[in-house]
Structures are given as C-alpha cells and as structure tokens.
Amino acid sequence: MAFSIDSRFSFAADQPTDVLLQFEAAAIPEQVLSEVATDLSEADHVGRVAAQDGIGERIWIRAEGTFEVVHRARVELRRLITPLESLPQLDPHLLPGEAVEYLLDSRYCPADRFQSFVGEEFGSLRGGAAALAMRDWIAHHFTYTPGSSGPNTTALDSFVERHGVCRDYAHVLVTFARAAGIPARYVSCYAPRVTPQDFHAVAELFLADPSVPGGGAWHLLDATGMADPHEIVKIGVGRDAADVSFLTSFGPTRFLAKTVSVIAL
Structure with missing residues (x-):
C-alpha cells in the first residue's frame, strides 16, 4: 500500500x-x-x-x-502485521535491553500510578489480549475532543478528564501497557484517515514473537481507531510525546x- x-x-x-x-x-x-x-x-x-x-x-x-x-x-x-489476540508477553527479566526503558515511567506516562487500576481492570488478561482490552476500554470511555488538552497534559490528566486527542489516547494506552508489564513506546506518524488531518500518534507494544524462542517484536496499536497498522507511516518513536x-x-x-x-x- x-x-x-x-x-x-x-x-x-x-x-x-x-x-x-x-x-x-x-x-x-x-x-x-x-x-x-x-x-x-x-x-x-x-x-x-x-x-x-x-x-x-x-x-x-x-x-x-x-x-x-x-x-x-x-x-x-x-509491514508484516501479526494479529495481537494470541501473542504472549515476555516477563520483565526476559526483555532485551532495547525494550527495558519502555517499561519505565516517563514525563507524560506515570505508569506506576496506574498499577492498581490496570491490575483490577485487566489483570485476568496478558499480552496481546490485554493490549486489545486496554485499547477498547479507552475507546469506550474517552471522547476525542480537539483542543481539549495541551502540551502539559499527562496520561493521568487525560484519565481523569476522559477526553483528549491522539496524543492523549496514545499516552494513556502506553501507560496502561507499562503498568501491566508490557513495554510500550509512543509513535509519531502519518495516516490517511485521521480527522482532522494532522500529525498523528499511536502506541507500539513489545510482545513475544512465537516464531523466535525468547524473541519479541513491536506491534502498532491506535486507541483512537483512526489508523490501521497497514496505513501508519512512522516518523519516529520515543518514551512519550516529548521525544x-x-x-x-x-x-x-x-x-x-x-x-x-x-x-x-
């Protein structure tokens, strides 16, 4: 494509x-x-x-x-796309060095503050199944509202206010995933169905690769639902929007x- x-x-x-x-x-x-x-x-x-x-x-x-x-x-x-539903996650002690920093708190993603909530809401799930449930939870509870957040808005702010733009949706999904022990990074990108059209933001999660013993791979996931992994053109990645x-x-x-x-x- x-x-x-x-x-x-x-x-x-x-x-x-x-x-x-x-x-x-x-x-x-x-x-x-x-x-x-x-x-x-x-x-x-x-x-x-x-x-x-x-x-x-x-x-x-x-x-x-x-x-x-x-x-x-x-x-x-x-891009090769792998369905997330059945992908397991790697235990933290088995993660490669490249993924470790994406388990940690960052400026806009205070994952430690969400461990109790994520455990209660998604604790029965792991890996890709948990990631999809997190995406669906955000889509159901948040309202996409242009202009409703600013450069200082964190995932905690967005969680309390329940609205935001792609940046905020991505921060919340990244934060949820890290709180569940899944490395997650913020992706700046282009995508054709973003409305209104702008620079877009999605999450990318590191999950186990069943075809490589002990290996893992990054998988794109958009909590806004506007960008499919088949249509996402990456600009860059980082811990959160600051990067x-x-x-x-x-x-x-x-x-x-x-x-x-x-x-x-």
Missing part, C-alpha cells in the same frame, strides 16, 4: 534560536520512500542527527525570523501555521 504525504509548518523566532525538528517519514525497512523532498528556509545552521532507536532522523536548526518547513514523500508500506515532537524549541518561538495531507494511492 502506498501513500502520498505533504506536510508544511512555519514558526518565527525574534532572536537566533536552536530548534529540533522531527517531521519526515522515516526511511526504515518496512517503509520504502521515493519522490522525497524536504525544503527548509535559510538558517544559520542545519544538521541531521539520528533519532530514537534508529527510526528516522531529527534536524537541528539555528534560525532567526520566520522559518518554513515543507516535506513531501511517496511511501510504500511493506518525538515535530518541533521542540530551545528558546522563545511563535508557531504560525501547519497543514498535513496524507492520501492513499
């Missing part, structure tokens, strides 16, 4: 400011990119660095004044505009 992506945003800085960007479709084996073009305004410095877990790249810029970003790409997905924001400013900036278009071909 192939997709056409066109994303654009702009911001302004009144003085030279360092800004970290992550907005490009990631060039990884499950995503074949072609017709890629990224256009950036003039800047004092532009430099690329590897992103978390080797998925995608971040771009450092140092700029002053109005700065514009345009990214276009054609992406063909070659994969499309724009992180290390000084005062003013956000000006943003448009995102994702079309299935």
Whole structure:
C-alpha cells in the first residue's frame, strides 16, 4: 500500500534560536520512500542527527525570523502485521535491553500510578489480549475532543478528564501497557484517515514473537481507531510525546501555521 504525504509548518523566532525538528517519514525497512523532498528556509545552521532507536532522523536548526518547513514523500508500506489476540508477553527479566526503558515511567506516562487500576481492570488478561482490552476500554470511555488538552497534559490528566486527542489516547494506552508489564513506546506518524488531518500518534507494544524462542517484536496499536497498522507511516518513536515532537524549541518561538495531507494511492 502506498501513500502520498505533504506536510508544511512555519514558526518565527525574534532572536537566533536552536530548534529540533522531527517531521519526515522515516526511511526504515518496512517503509520504502521515493519522490522525497524536504525544503527548509535559510538558517544559520542545519544538521541531521539520528533519532530514537534508529527510526528516522531529527534536524537541528539555528534560525532567526520566520522559518518554513515543507516535506513531501511517496511511501510504500511493506509491514508484516501479526494479529495481537494470541501473542504472549515476555516477563520483565526476559526483555532485551532495547525494550527495558519502555517499561519505565516517563514525563507524560506515570505508569506506576496506574498499577492498581490496570491490575483490577485487566489483570485476568496478558499480552496481546490485554493490549486489545486496554485499547477498547479507552475507546469506550474517552471522547476525542480537539483542543481539549495541551502540551502539559499527562496520561493521568487525560484519565481523569476522559477526553483528549491522539496524543492523549496514545499516552494513556502506553501507560496502561507499562503498568501491566508490557513495554510500550509512543509513535509519531502519518495516516490517511485521521480527522482532522494532522500529525498523528499511536502506541507500539513489545510482545513475544512465537516464531523466535525468547524473541519479541513491536506491534502498532491506535486507541483512537483512526489508523490501521497497514496505513501508519512512522516518523519516529520515543518514551512519550516529548521525544518525538515535530518541533521542540530551545528558546522563545511563535508557531504560525501547519497543514498535513496524507492520501492513499
């Protein structure tokens, strides 16, 4: 399945400011990119660095004044999808090093605070069955409400208020999974059926791989129900939204505009 992506945003800085960007479709084996073009305004410095877990790249810029970003790409997905229902989870002491940090609390995902709730609500389930039950619980109890949360909203805030956007849904699912002993990471992505269209966020859970003794693999899961794993184009992954924001400013900036278009071909 192939997709056409066109994303654009702009911001302004009144003085030279360092800004970290992550907005490009990631060039990884499950995503074949072609017709890629990224256009950036003039800047004092532009430099690329590897992103978390080797998925995608971040771009450092140092700029002053109005700065514009345009990214276009054609992406063909070659992702193998495994049904989650029967996938077991790995006990913590059997996890590989790459997965361990995704069991721990992070800025927006205080998993320790949810252990009692998750044990009571989902304690009879494990692995993929538990993950699907968590997704369904969030879908049933939350209302998708654009503008209802902000950059400081945590999974605990969202759990109390029972509304949010994709970022909040992903944080809650990641938090539930970690509280159940399942490594979970936050995924920034593009997807065609997101409404309103924007940068999207889903969760990715590390579950046992029955075909590899003692092995495991990451599996995408969207609590909003708007993105199917067959249609998700990854930008990057991290512990939570703080690791994969499309724009992180290390000084005062003013956000000006943003448009995102994702079309299935």
